[in-house]
Amino acid sequence: MADTVFEKATAAAEFVGRKTESRPKIAIVLGSGLGAFAEQLEGATAISFAEIPHFPQSTVPGHSGKLVIGKVSGVPVAVMQGRVHAYEGYSPEEVTFPVRVLGRMGVRTLVLTNAAGGINEGLKQGQLVLIADHINLSGRNPVVGANDDRLGPRFFDMSEGYSARLRELAHEAARSMEFRLDEGVYLSVLGPSFETPAEIRAFRTMGADLVGMSTVQETIVARHMGMEVLGISCVTNLAAGIQKEPLSHEEVMATGRAVEKQLAGLLTRLVPMIGEQLKSG
Numbered sequence: 560m561a562d563t564v565f566e567k568a569t570a571a572a573e574f575v576g577r578k579t580e581s582r583p584k585i586a587i588v589l590g591s592g593l594g595a596f597a598e599q600l601e602g603a604t605a606i607s608f609a610e611i612p613h614f615p616q617s618t619v620p621g622h623s624g625k626l627v628i629g630k631v632s633g634v635p636v637a638v639m640q641g642r643v644h645a646y647e648g649y650s651p652e653e654v655t656f657p658v659r660v661l662g663r664m665g666v667r668t669l670v671l672t673n674a675a676g677g678i679n680e681g682l683k684q685g686q687l688v689l690i691a692d693h694i695n696l697s698g699r700n701p702v703v704g705a706n707d708d709r710l711g712p713r714f715f716d717m718s719e720g721y722s723a724r725l726r727e728l729a730h731e732a733a734r735s736m737e738f739r740l741d742e743g744v745y746l747s748v749l750g751p752s753f754e755t756p757a758e759i760r761a762f763r764t765m766g767a768d769l770v771g772m773s774t775v776q777e778t779i780v781a782r783h784m785g786m787e788v789l790g791i792s793c794v795t796n797l798a799a800g801i802q803k804e805p806l807s808h809e810e811v812m813a814t815g816r817a818v819e820k821q822l823a824g825l826l827t828r829l830v831p832m833i834g835e836q837l838k839s840g
């Protein structure tokens with residue numbers, strides 16, 4: 560019989576475990592144009608996605624595709640520089656496979672970052688926003704199909720998809736750097752076409768503040784495995800119909816690059832705080 564996700568993820572986690580002695584309990588996924596944080600890790604081991612058994616390969620410019628394991632102020636952390644998206648043609652199982660591997664490596668806290676369009680007119684381009692909740696309009700759910708109880712339960716709660724106590728820590732970290740983080744609801748679409756202005760108006764009526772093409776599938780799988788999730792969006796552009804100029808991937812990447820240092824600074828403060836919280840349970 561073909562290997563199941565459990566066996567494949569376990570094999571990949573064991574492969575990573577042979578490359579480094581480090582056993583991170585915290586992992587971070589860096590979104591489009593937001594890769595800088597990975598360069599700052601102490602004693603880093605970088606493993607290209609191509610080397611890791613069963614790992615999907617990213618096809619998008621700006622997603623370099625490396626798993627980097629290192630330390631921040633002595634706290635071990637696994638950082639995914641790049642991710643794959645459903646719009647590249649990957650199945651929900653493939654999109655979320657890296658999260659399964661992180662879970663099998665023993666990661667307990669997952670920080671998901673992404674580039675997003677700002678739907679809420681109060682948001683500004685270049686701003687970082689904590690994800691308070693999500694709306695899954697990607698048309699997919701990664702836990703459809705036979706459930707493997709070794710990974711998680713058939714039915715599971717999503718009423719706190721994004722941990723309130725991690726958001727509180729993130730607010731504290733931002734305050735110590737003298738900036739303020741807003742919170743918002745992230746709505747995921749499949750992409751890769753950007754939205755129409757009519758879609759954005761509909762999404763606003765539904766209660767969305769941010770729109771993007773990632774994250775939600777990963778959050779569902781992380782919650783399935785019992786991980787705690789923090790989501791951070793970078794508002795790389797105002798959503799379709801709000802800004803005058805047409806949307807482009809170049810704009811998304813350029814804003815990401817302008818903000819990645821601030822995000823890296825925030826994560827550098829936050830990781831040791833999460834490390835302390837994990838110690839105290």
Ligand code: HPA
Pocket residue numbers: 674675676677753754770771772795796797798799806811
């Ligand atoms: N829409 C969808 N995904 C995005 C956007 C957007 O406006 N900006 C960055 N990712």
